[in-house]
Amino acid sequence: MGTFIERVVARKMTISDYMYFVLLAIAAGFVSIVSFIYFEWYGLIITGLVSFGAWQLSTFRYIEYEYSVVENELDIDKIIYKKRRKKVVSIDIKNISEMNALENRIILLNEKNNKKIYACSSLNSNGIYYIKTKTEKFGNVTVFFEPDEVMLAKIKLYMPKSTFDNLKK
Numbered sequence: 001m002g003t004f005i006e007r008v009v010a011r012k013m014t015i016s017d018y019m020y021f022v023l024l025a026i027a028a029g030f031v032s033i034v035s036f037i038y039f040e041w042y043g044l045i046i047t048g049l050v051s052f053g054a055w056q057l058s059t060f061r062y063i064e065y066e067y068s069v070v071e072n073e074l075d076i077d078k079i080i081y082k083k084r085r086k087k088v089v090s091i092d093i094k095n096i097s098e099m100n101a102l103e104n105r106i107i108l109l110n111e112k113n114n115k116k117i118y119a120c121s122s123l124n125s126n127g128i129y130y131i132k133t134k135t136e137k138f139g140n141v142t143v144f145f146e147p148d149e150v151m152l153a154k155i156k157l158y159m160p161k162s163t164f165d166n167l168k169k
Helices: 015-039 042-061 105-109 149-158 161-166
Strands: 004-010 063-070 073-080 084-092 098-101 115-119 129-135 139-145
Touching: 004 149, 015 042, 063 149, 073 115, 084 115, 084 129, 084 139
Parallel strands: 115 139
Antiparallel strands: 004 063, 063 073, 073 084, 098 129, 129 139
């Protein structure tokens, strides 16, 4: 039988997320007040619509990442507000050129030639690994993610021997 493992990691809220919520509430409040002044009772309908729209916009900040390993494929999906799902990247584990724990963050984050995909709770978290590979969709890509020990063991089963030997714990 084949291998199937999945893990869900929630993105941590940052100060910019909280500022987004505050600015969204201020903008919605301003539009509501102006609509009451100029449109009187129609302002109540406008306020309802603006409030609903602000709530919908705020849900885009609640993000989770789902990692799933099926045989030799690592799929990373982005889940927004536990309702919408979008495939971020699909990686053939056999094509991984480099995988390691994220130790020297500055060097990796300043690389210019790779597209970077951040599929982790926070870059300051412990247990973050990076993968360098080539995909059809993005070309050369560096993916930052947070696998658990079981997922790492399954990924190692399908990794090339040269990449596996360089993997630090």
